[in-house]
Amino acid sequence: MTTTTIGIFGGGQLGRMMAQAALPLNIKCTFFEAKTDCPAAALGPVISTEANNGLQDFIASADVFSLEFENTPLADVDVLIQNKSLFPPRQALATAQNRLLEKALFDELNIPVAAYRAVDSLASLKQAVVDLGLPIVLKTATGGYDGKGQFVLREADQIEQAWAELGPAKSLIAESFVQFSREVSIIAVRGQDGEVRTWDLAENHHHHGILSHSIVPAPDSQDLQPVAQDYITRLLHHLNYVGVLTLELFVTEQGLYANEMAPRVHNSGHWSIEGAVCSQFENHIRAVAGLPLGSTQTIRPTVMVNIIGQYPKKEDVLALSCAHLHLYDKSERAGRKIGHITLMPLDSNELTSLCIQLARILPEPLALTEEMQINV
Amino acid sequence: MTTTTIGIFGGGQLGRMMAQAALPLNIKCTFFEAKTDCPAAALGPVISTEANNGLQDFIASADVFSLEFENTPLADVDVLIQNKSLFPPRQALATAQNRLLEKALFDELNIPVAAYRAVDSLASLKQAVVDLGLPIVLKTATGGYDGKGQFVLREADQIEQAWAELGPAKSLIAESFVQFSREVSIIAVRGQDGEVRTWDLAENHHHHGILSHSIVPAPDSQDLQPVAQDYITRLLHHLNYVGVLTLELFVTEQGLYANEMAPRVHNSGHWSIEGAVCSQFENHIRAVAGLPLGSTQTIRPTVMVNIIGQYPKKEDVLALSCAHLHLYDKSERAGRKIGHITLMPLDSNELTSLCIQLARILPEPLALTEEMQINV
Incomplete structure (x- = not known):
């Protein structure tokens, strides 16, 4: 049977971007979310988690299931998997929801942790x-x-x-505490046939605990890339994972330490919409639908900048050369992720000046500063 | 006022891809189309042209208007423009709908025609x-x-x-009859401030009168590009055009001859979704919404292949390296455009072998053949 509809737990921006990637493949999405006017609503029916029989209606709405929300209730999943398939598998979700199980798994697979x-x-x-x-x-x-x-x-x-x-x-x-020089993340996808593909490492910069921007490929990461790939590949195969998995890592003097994993597409992978041949969203959809995976190769060095709390003027952002604007159709609220911008100039030397220009445009420039210097 | 909704005459694949490009900019689309289950329906409300008060409801549904269909009735447009704006302007549409007016305009602007x-x-x-x-x-x-x-x-x-x-x-x-060696098309966009940006020439190959595939940049087109750009720029400024315009041209021994213009995004520009920094669809939306235009630069040489009549197996297409699949959610019917595939290998030397592989996969390989050779 050809998959035509994927049911997604959650209906936020991650579900929205998954559905955007699914659309050209003639794959439709449904969403299970408290509020039916969520960001994903523009792309498919939203079944409210608060409706009578909501879970049953959601289960009936699609052929195969996935998630954008790592705190998807296991109780719901247990009902679902009596009749339908969930990718990623329940075990991956259960592990990611419990830091003790997660650390135990890292230990078991010889992935260093604090x-x-x-x-x-x-x-x-x-x-x-x-x-x-x-x-x-x-x-x-x-x-x-x-x-x-x-x-x-x-x-x-x-x-x-x-x-x-x-x-x-x-x-x-x-x-x-881990003494680390920087934080990176590796994102990989595993198909139903067990094939694994990995994107380039992202270097992640935070501001008050929220991701500010990601630089891809992470500068000076040639030696780190194969190690990170090895770690995430162990996780994917061990969990018999299908779909996109993210592993956050610390760069320390003793090498890479795993921080945590997210059993889903990830904010630090949004760059891949324009920056990779096939994005995290499309490859996740391909994997869940049982289709062959696309190339994860980086097209050009990229910086992804989050829009937090308050929107910039659209015209200011779009006037920047090679800036791609992604708005999530969410209302403004302090600390809320409401969009992102991908900077991908044809000449990578322009990345620094573009980031500095963005720092002036964004109401919340986060970790972007006038003094920043990006060396990719 | 910030534009939030664009009403589009037509709801086929061109409207669908316009709306896909509009979504990340938080711009919504409505459509005016006979059948409400048209390809664009996944992305916004469709007002039936056959409904009572359909035109009035459509006019009320959006802030500003555009079209995907060059045979949009002028009678409808005349009602619309009493109260709202249409981009491209009525004159461009009227000219493109009448071959005699079109040729007269080409003559007036010293654009050679047969x-x-x-x-x-x-x-x-x-x-x-x-x-x-x-x-x-x-x-x-x-x-x-x-x-x-x-x-x-x-x-x-x-x-x-x-x-x-x-x-x-x-x-x-x-x-x-024009004695021509090949057919090319130039696509350009003009913003509300009069700025013009042009994509690289596409070389178009037809099969029984239907576009089979487009190669971008058109091989050996360095000398043709500035001439074509000049011609389309004359048209855009003369018509006080806003949005994307396409000009089809014949390459002859006497230089470029204009064939016809299309006052809209064009099949020979579908490559730009992946192949250009900013696609024809996004730049059309930006222009209609009064936003700054994006870069039209080509990222890598690209071949766009139409899917006509019958779908290939998704998994066969997606197994090709660097193939991007775009399906329009239309039913199969002989001669009908139901999707397209963009080939954009990291090494352009692979374009020929990818086309030959596609020729084997597609139920209707059109002008793709085992012997073809693409030199970009």
Whole structure:
């Protein structure tokens, strides 16, 4: 049977961009999302998670299923997979939803991670501080993103306060601080036949815990690329994964350390819409639909810049040479991802000046500065 | 006022691809089309041309208007422009709908065309044969496309038959045959501020009157490009044009001869979705919305191949390296344009072998052959 409809858990910008990539392949998408006026609504029917029989209607709406939201409820997934297929598989989702399971998997596959301890009591927190030394980051094992559900423990006298704040979550993880020079991410796709293709590493710059911009290929990453590819390939094969997987990594003096994985297309891969022969979105759709994968080769060095909180003037952005604007049809709100811009000049030497021009145009320039220098 | 909705006369694949380009700019489209399940329906509301008050509802549905269909009725346009703006302007549409007006404009702007005569009686047809010599092509001044509404007059004893067939149309044009080595097209866009940008010439190969494939940049076209750019720029400025205009040209020993213009995005420009920095569709939308134009530079040599009548197997096409598949969600029917494929290998030397592989995959390989050789 040819897949014609893919049901997607979530209907935000990731679902929207998946559906945009699916459209020219005559593949339709449906979405399962609380609000039916979500960003993906322009491209297919949205079944509300709050409607009566919503889950059953969603399951009936498509041939095969995927997700854009790593916190997709496992309870929903368990109902779905009684009758239909989900890509990526349940195990990948369950692992990514629990930091302890995720670290255990990294350990099992010999992917280096910062030292960590499971914490489920004040006593085990105290022991973790003894084992790991300070500072540590205490996180809930499940839930939390963009810096929420975390406590940075710098002094022993904060132990009680940290436990008071996060203890109610019951399952916590204490992680050593990693001394890293920069953060990168590797994105790869695995087809239903087990073929794996990997995009170039992205170097990610954050601002108050939110991704500001990604530079691809990550500068000076020739030696890192094969290592990162090896790590993500181990994960993909072990999980019998189908679709796009993202692995965030720290660059340290001891090499790459895994931070976390996301079982989905990723903000640090948005550059690939224009910057790669086949984007993360199209390859994800191809994989889920059982089609051959496209080339992940980089066309030209690219910088992807997030639009957070407030829109710039369209005409200012589009007046920049070789700027591609992607708006998500979301209302403005502080800290919210509402669009992105891909800079991909024919002459890569212009990347720095384009970023500086963007820093002047964007209401929230984030980590873009007048002094920045991009060397790709 | 920021444009948020563009109303498009027509809802076929051109409207579909316009709306795809508009989406990331947060610009929505509405469509005016007989059948509401047309290819563009996936991307916006379709108002049926056959509905009561259809035209009024369509006019109310958007801020500014454009078209994908050069035979958009002028009567509808005349109602529209009482209250709203249409880009391209009415005069461009009226000129393109009438071969005699079109040739007169080419003459006025010193754009070479084949010798022609207006024909409105048997006597004037006979005079045209005397003036132009045989063979000639007799065409209706209005209507007709893809070789319909035409009569090729090779012998004097066909004059009565030709008149019998086409005479009822009343206004005809008799054109000399042009001895040409190949057909090319130039596509350009003009913004509301009068800025003009031009894509590289496409070399177009036909099969039974339907476009088979386009090669961009047209081989050996360095000397032709500035001439074609000059011609289309004259047209754009003279018509105070806004949006994308296409000019089809013959390459002859005497230089370029204009064949006809299309006041819209064009099949020979579909390559630009992947092959140019900014596609014909996005730049058309930008122009109509009053936004700055994007770069029309070619990223890499590209061959665009039409899918006519019957779909190939998706997996066969997507297995080709650097092939981009665009399906229009239309049912199969002989002679119908139902999709296209863009070939854009990182190494342009692979274009020939990719075309030959496609010739084996496509149910209708059209002008693709095992012996073809592409030299870009």
